[in-house]
Amino acid sequence: METIDTLINARWVIPVEPDCEAKDHHSIAIKGGRVIGLFPTSEAKQRYEAEEVIDRPRHAVMPGLVNAHTHAAMSLLRGLADDLPLMNWLKGHIWPAESRWVSAEFVADGTELAIAEMLRGGTTCFSDMYFFPDVVARTASRLGIRVCAGLIVLDFPSAWADSPDEYLSKGLELHDEYKAHPLVTTAFAPHAPYTVGDQPLERLRKLSDELDAPVHVHLHETAEEIRQSQERYGERPIERFHRLGLISPLLAAVHMTQLEEADLASIVEARSNVVHCPESNLKLASGLCPVARLLKAGINVALGTDGAASNNDLDMIGEMRTAALIGKLAADSAEALSARDVLRMATLNGARTLGLGEETGSLVPGKWADAICIDLARLNTEPVYDPVSQIVYAASRDQVVDVWVGGHRLLADGVLERLDEGAVLERTRSWQRLISESPER
């Protein structure tokens, strides 16, 4: 018998690779932080002698969820301004609050709140875009969650950097610092076509090519963005990014509503990645991303919550549900975007978007043991004719009872192991008092 660290015996295992079908009475074997085997439980018990055995007799085990687009620290601004369109929301509320409050401390506390919420709801990896990515990387690494820290670039100054050059040089420094880190990777993160000019984008593109680093950007979020780009550059944002060499397999294009045939063709030809943020797109009335069509064209489409200020939570289970529901609307077909499609988007496709497709996103031997366990024995998820369908269409995030990242158990029976929930909430309330009382509000 082989000695291993952990054996999880589950009622169902949904490996995502090779497919999203639930395997009855299967077990996951973990050693050295990685999945080393997936077998029927009866067989696994004969093969392995585990230091820790975890029995989950009415639960589904699946890969951890990958939140492919968020602004973690913005959780401190959750609910500050709702029911407003993107530009009013940004210019009238979010940007003023950010320019008043964003600091290393704000980002540390906001990111910790976000990570606590994400781990509690089964997210094991997130792609972030925010100021002070050094703080984001440090916080994630300390708390044990996997992160792709976005090296943000903007034309205008912030508390983090004064110029596009400084954003980029600070970003490069961070990239170097985390080159070999087991949990932290980085991506270039130009904010959006309307906030970054051609020159920094060109420089960033060269760096991204040299370092083989993903480029994470808001793209085609609203009709207004496209109108502005046509006015200023005579090009749609995708055309402009194509001219700048940015439409490539390294691109993670976030939002992607308002797509014309030429936009689609450009993305398909380059094999770029798309990150769908359905709840944010709906809440800001930005538009619909044609997800079923993109998937059919072979595009890798991932799923993200966006920041909590425009969602207003970081709940990837809820986001899968919304994606499946509005995917059917966008395609005008109840068969479009099935439960299995969105489960893959929320796991493997997310990992691939971040360049981590060989490391996480599915439960296959050799990958990191980034896994979650969902209790389906609840009033809202019984009977269980199909566990995948129950997870996507009926489960709530509070049914996530265990979370492992790289084999480390970060949520155990519903309790966060490395976080003091009470302390996180206390710090959150301190920020709320400050921000609520400020005249900018």
Add this chain to the structure above:
Amino acid sequence: METIDTLINARWVIPVEPDCEAKDHHSIAIKGGRVIGLFPTSEAKQRYEAEEVIDRPRHAVMPGLVNAHTHAAMSLLRGLADDLPLMNWLKGHIWPAESRWVSAEFVADGTELAIAEMLRGGTTCFSDMYFFPDVVARTASRLGIRVCAGLIVLDFPSAWADSPDEYLSKGLELHDEYKAHPLVTTAFAPHAPYTVGDQPLERLRKLSDELDAPVHVHLHETAEEIRQSQERYGERPIERFHRLGLISPLLAAVHMTQLEEADLASIVEARSNVVHCPESNLKLASGLCPVARLLKAGINVALGTDGAASNNDLDMIGEMRTAALIGKLAADSAEALSARDVLRMATLNGARTLGLGEETGSLVPGKWADAICIDLARLNTEPVYDPVSQIVYAASRDQVVDVWVGGHRLLADGVLERLDEGAVLERTRSWQRLISESPER
């Protein structure tokens, strides 16, 4: 000081009437099952001597949620067949399963499962449409939840009745039995334009007028329904119902997608009620109900989950979120269908649709004490700049910690008082085994 039964001291009270603004540090006084006062906590403590005092220092208290359209017993078929359009789903899966399995026992067990899920998630009143409404009424009454039992009518026979006349006569019997019941009311419930002919609809309309009873019907659910009606009757379903005298203030028209100007005008003129079921409409790709437009025209629009087989849960908090999000999409405006709009739809508008507008749906003196308490001190709902926004856009149903119906506490600190959750799940699994193994599946 006045002696009362219960005093709930909350961080916020959201009364819904006169408005949906949260009142800081307010208390609800309950006596004889009814709300008798709503005051600032400091004042309430001086006015009342309560047998039971409940302090909820980081919680919002609001009216119980009213699920204005469901088929409770269908919870036993939750997840049986997903990602299919309405007619395939009905004819290929749901109707065959129902004709094989529906019985008084099926309805008793399925309704109990549904009520357990609904109470757990803050629903205090539901409008049902299913076979064996006598069993639905009895189960709801035993478990203490408020129900409007739909007296179903169909052209085709079922385990409950053989002919439209039998459906109606059994329905009338039930109506009489519950005439003065504190928890149970009834409504006529012709299934849909495509399943009930003119003759039974005419008889039903006369009875509804005589008894002043609501008429609860699926109407304009899909484009196909409209096409069929035009083919068979030469009229759109709303035109046909208008000809039959059914477009009236007693009408609760469920779904209402595919509305043309004349349809809208007819509904507005008659002051009929509309029940919006966004998740079911999305899941079956039925279409979008123009909710913001209906509200603007003065229509009373309520909210329902539909049955768990097409949703797949009975979560009214999630349904509010989906309604707000797709309401913005349908209206192409982020300002359309605010958090406050959907909160009112999910409470007061629901009560009005069932003819219970003077009895429940808001926390005003004289109404039944149908109230719920939501814990907002969670990782996903802090900070709290605006409690209404947090409830609609960020809270989960598991944050509902207390539920009262008519002053009786049915959920206390997250525990169902009159239900054995384990026994409910055991019976659910027995049905699952039977249904899974049947050749019809």
